[in-house]
Amino acid sequence: MQGLMQDWPLLVHKILDHAAIQHGGREVVSRSVEGPIHRTDYSELRHRSLRVAQALDRFGIVGGDRVATLAWNTWRHLEIWYGINGVGAIYHTINPRLFPEQIAYIVNHAADRILFTDLTFLPLVEALAGHLKTLELVVVMTDAEHMPDSKLANAVSYEEWIAGCDGNFVWKDVDENAASGMCYTSGTTGNPKGVVYSHRSNILHAMMAAATDMMGLSFNDTVLPVVPMFHANCWSLAFAAPMNGARLVMPGAKMDGASIWELLDSEKVTLSAAVPTVWMMLLQHMEETGKKLPHLTRVVIGGAACPRVIIDKFENDYDVQVIHAWGMTELSPLGTVCTIKPEYGGLRGEALLDIKETQGHPPFGVEIKITNDAGKSLPWDGKTFGRLKVRGPAIARAYYRDDSDILDDEGYMDTGDVATIDQNGYMRITDRSKDVIKSGGEWISSIDLENIAVGHPHVAEAAVIGIAHPKWDERPLLIVVPKKGETPEAESILAHLEGKVAKWWMPDAVVFVEEIPHTATGKIQKMALREKFSDYVLPTADQD
């Protein structure tokens, strides 16, 4: 027996309809790529999105077509996303920080028909043009006045392109399970892989992310997403903010401490979201200048584990609540959020920071578990490491044009992370599963060792990898880049670790290098390190 409820599919364009009808006058403020601050509102933004949809429709874009964007966070990028979805097509965000050959790969792999690009990236597009086989049009996100001479034969300025469209257009409805967006994961090995969001997953995820104990989004908030729209679906803020009528402030191309502070202050931002390095720059700027942020109430921090010092400074020096979060492109991206349940409501000081350093707990709609290599669930005791696996309506079941089966027997996706979960459901990432060191059947967290090692006054950067060992399978090797002008001794670094980790976690050796290789997005390339040290023999290999 079926329910007798209305057939109202979960479609992305309904978010913008709701924002325009219920919160039409709410501002969307942007630092434009051209320079000046630009102001619009949800009502006007919807009208311009309809013009974009109309222009795409006239061009011949149809349901299921991929349309790429290579752009900063601005009102134009926002109206382009909704315009693309509103004609039934799929927005494909490209991370400009990828290597050029990776960008060419994903444009060709997705078979993008149109590319919207900011002025910033036009030279990159021009350089790659010959390799982008499926592109029929490049729309440069500016007006005629700012449109440069381009080498491209098929380039047009955005404002001119939509000038002929009056917005008299009706959104095209699609099935709610139809694709809405694509985002390729950068990964550390192999080609990028395409995650494909559906309209349904984008809507459900926005509702989950906005919940009171997640981001707690309100129409009384002014939200500044420093996290780019090209990074992991913009942490849902391009959907969750208008869905809840929050005022939006878009930072454009400038993400240094001074520029972000200026927008946070002048626009009275209440909630912002970014990776730890952005917050580091902001805190440094505020400490140097003595500036404050009286309107800011909370910051969402994700993309990498948040150093304790950032949490401490925001909460204790600036009275800003830190919402430490964990997610992945494959999760739309929100997995867990660290807000304080009543079980930890009484904690203060260092004990509270211990909890805030975890990545928190999932909303309704994200199920998590940790398992051993054989797939057996492990206890939630806050100590046992396991492979972190996730299940939910906004989590990938497969990659685009890729036959790999990425779900286990119960339908969970392996995140590739290793984590602990405590008795109250708080998850802490301890490592990537390919980087964890397997010693005598137990797991050692390379990340924990690295984090402690960089606390040594003469260490600039550290990486820990597993080296084959005849008795223990693997033992940790600590690879260190000394600070400029310093020549620390191995003994001094090991002494710094002692007492901070279990004895059997202590690295078997320390080696010094001039630099550690990184991916385009700044992650340590442990694969390259493992190759480099593939012949390395631990001094303990013939002992024990």
Next chain:
Amino acid sequence: MQGLMQDWPLLVHKILDHAAIQHGGREVVSRSVEGPIHRTDYSELRHRSLRVAQALDRFGIVGGDRVATLAWNTWRHLEIWYGINGVGAIYHTINPRLFPEQIAYIVNHAADRILFTDLTFLPLVEALAGHLKTLELVVVMTDAEHMPDSKLANAVSYEEWIAGCDGNFVWKDVDENAASGMCYTSGTTGNPKGVVYSHRSNILHAMMAAATDMMGLSFNDTVLPVVPMFHANCWSLAFAAPMNGARLVMPGAKMDGASIWELLDSEKVTLSAAVPTVWMMLLQHMEETGKKLPHLTRVVIGGAACPRVIIDKFENDYDVQVIHAWGMTELSPLGTVCTIKPEYGGLRGEALLDIKETQGHPPFGVEIKITNDAGKSLPWDGKTFGRLKVRGPAIARAYYRDDSDILDDEGYMDTGDVATIDQNGYMRITDRSKDVIKSGGEWISSIDLENIAVGHPHVAEAAVIGIAHPKWDERPLLIVVPKKGETPEAESILAHLEGKVAKWWMPDAVVFVEEIPHTATGKIQKMALREKFSDYVLPTADQD
């Protein structure tokens, strides 16, 4: 092109799984029907729900079967709902305030196979037993000790019935569009009509209702739903509270001012929800005793328009935020909620109360419009009345075993209410569409006139109906029940109205009666009044 997200249907049992896993120790406190306060938590509640599902399964209940409940808000009622849904069956809540013949009608119409009843209602069930053709079993929600001798051949105590079930049971998955619950509307005419919720609508609605600017439900909340589970799907609190890990306090059978105050106080309740009459009783109790409620932060008020005095007292005397809401059984039930958007953020005093008296604005997932009789949309100016129509994923498209088409060309359901909507999306109910008085092509609100008339010191109750008029189609007749011992004059009452309404709204006559007829749930039976006054001739009929 489809999205590549996991297939994770929106099923009600997942709410309880999430609550038990992420908020397992959070309490569910109940005033038991037997008397004492009872304490459990989401972890235990889930286990007992599994036992209920197992018992239903053993009995032979299968997907799509209807199982009725006639019960107060307690932990048992909650675990029964989840147990019923967990075996794929449909919970059917019966409002004990219906006339006995209506109860018999809906049990037979739904073809309920099992009825769970509280001790309170056992005599009612015994009296009706011969008329309940489809019932195979009556489960009395108590233990062996409290089980009375029953005339029923097929009655068993709840605790004995589930005693043999260990809870080793796996929820039965169904399609997310499968029916989850049924609730019959009482209506003022004809037989009750069955609204059928789906698993999907219950989940989406709970997410909508819990949003920050709606009820703003948090795991830091302790929620007391005075609104019964048999009233309009419990305003979603049986789903939205566990979904968000909120602590629950269930009031059982006692809903007088003193009993509710006692629970609000002793359990440190932060959010409660009820109809205006309950709050009237509570405020009266607090005024008489001088008691306070320091933990209570907000009250949701719905089911009927909330008198201004209640809003004023809660907000200004007790520092409790009033969340005035409007809904209907057909809407799962939430339609609009009156929280304050930035546009009204600067209002204070009477101007703020003016806004708080409206029923507020809809969440994402409820679309509203007002139209004239021809279906044409009317302006949102806060003045123009129109038929209120609604669209969304948790709104009825039809009634159970009823062929009537209740949607318009655009898929909106006519609510039967007449309302205004202002430029910021705030909706105010002005009348029922069958009660509105149509005078010279314009509409007059019977409710507005009644509300002002009862402000006269000698008026106990008032009703306004339209009487046929040769020139104006209809003109208002004001029907008044004087206060005991008072004999007000018509002139005095009309003088009281003057200046408070437009001149052309003034009733053409006032008549005095000893009583006004009501439905089982306390609504004025205007249909009966119209019949009674069908031959009434207005003194103005041959003038003008």
